[in-house]
Amino acid sequence: MEYLAYGKTGLEISRLCFGAGRIKNTCDTIEAGSKLMLQALDEGVTFWDTAEGYGTQPHLGDAIRQISRDEVVIQTKTGAKDYEGAKASIARSLLELQTDYLDILLLHGISTPEDLVSREGALDAFREAKAAGKIRVIGCSTHIHTGPVMDAVIDHPELEVILATANKEGRMLEGGPLDKHLEYLQRAYDIGKGISIMKVVVAGDIPEADISEWIEWGFNLETAHAINLGMTEYRHITLDVGLARTSARRRLIQRKAA
Ligand SMILES: NC(=O)c1ccc[n+]([C@@H]2O[C@H](COP(=O)([O-])OP(=O)(O)OC[C@H]3O[C@@H](n4cnc5c(N)ncnc54)[C@H](OP(=O)(O)O)[C@@H]3O)[C@@H](O)[C@H]2O)c1
Numbered sequence: 575m576e577y578l579a580y581g582k583t584g585l586e587i588s589r590l591c592f593g594a595g596r597i598k599n600t601c602d603t604i605e606a607g608s609k610l611m612l613q614a615l616d617e618g619v620t621f622w623d624t625a626e627g628y629g630t631q632p633h634l635g636d637a638i639r640q641i642s643r644d645e646v647v648i649q650t651k652t653g654a655k656d657y658e659g660a661k662a663s664i665a666r667s668l669l670e671l672q673t674d675y676l677d678i679l680l681l682h683g684i685s686t687p688e689d690l691v692s693r694e695g696a697l698d699a700f701r702e703a704k705a706a707g708k709i710r711v712i713g714c715s716t717h718i719h720t721g722p723v724m725d726a727v728i729d730h731p732e733l734e735v736i737l738a739t740a741n742k743e744g745r746m747l748e749g750g751p752l753d754k755h756l757e758y759l760q761r762a763y764d765i766g767k768g769i770s771i772m773k774v775v776v777a778g779d780i781p782e783a784d785i786s787e788w789i790e791w792g793f794n795l796e797t798a799h800a801i802n803l804g805m806t807e808y809r810h811i812t813l814d815v816g817l818a819r820t821s822a823r824r825r826l827i828q829r830k831a832a
Pocket of ligand 1: 592593594595596623624651682683715716717718737772773774775776777778779785802803804805806809810811813814
């Protein structure tokens with residue numbers, strides 16, 4: 575597994591990020607979900623992504639309880655817009671994840687510049703929690719949106735991390751073409767934001783035979799620090815970890831040749 579600095583955040587992450595948004599599809603219990611997370615950790619996947627809205631924080635929390643907290647980088651999200659809502663959400667996340675601090679907290683699913691402005695109250699709660707040591711890094715996800723929303727989140731000095739949709743054909747992306755979206759990611763990367771990409775296999779809506787090719791595209795994207803894949807089964811973990819390793823070897827060879 576390749577480990578790298580997550581932009582200028584000061585965090586070190588595995589290039590493959592476990593997107594735990596879907597583990598309830600295959601894991602009937604919290605214990606089954608935590609077992610899958612720990613299997614991924616055994617394969618070197620130290621960057622874990624969840625959200626209050628997914629209902630999977632308890633699964634990650636049960637796994638975190640069984641390891642050293644500093645073995646993993648935990649990213650979660652809140653859709654709360656106001657101060658009180660975000661403050662309560664942060665408290666629930668800490669409880670469910672069984673931790674004293676969140677490595678990364680994202681404003682969940684910013685869709686427009688106006689939407690970002692409407693989260694100012696939530697950001698106040700983020701700032702307060704960061705000052706109290708309960709959050710290390712603040713960021714946002716933009717779900718499937720691109721265009722002016724990308725200008726807004728890139729230009730926001732407090733958002734150190736961006737989780738955005740990107741895949742081989744720009745599927746699911748709304749608000750602009752893929753080539754322009756990739757320029758936004760390049761700009762964000764160049765100024766030191768931590769960049770993760772999601773929907774790399776279009777939420778599963780591509781033929782099984784093409785999955786590896788689409789994931790390889792993600793790992794080939796140099797402006798993405800992390801490739802967030804919504805793994806739900808052990809066979810996904812083995813395939814995705816193998817592709818991450820192949821990509822890491824290729825990147826090392828390229829760096830040595832440069
Ligand atoms: N707004 C936001 O912040 C936001 C929104 C969406 C997602 N996310 C995060 O991003 C993660 C990824 O998004 P996503 O799950 O919607 O999209 P994805 O990673 O493109 O798709 C994951 C789905 O693809 C299928 N799949 C087949 N082979 C796979 C493989 N080798 N590895 C992984 N998946 C494989 C599985 O579905 P089948 O079992 O049906 O084949 C799996 O559930 C989520 O889990 C979540 O953590 C964030």
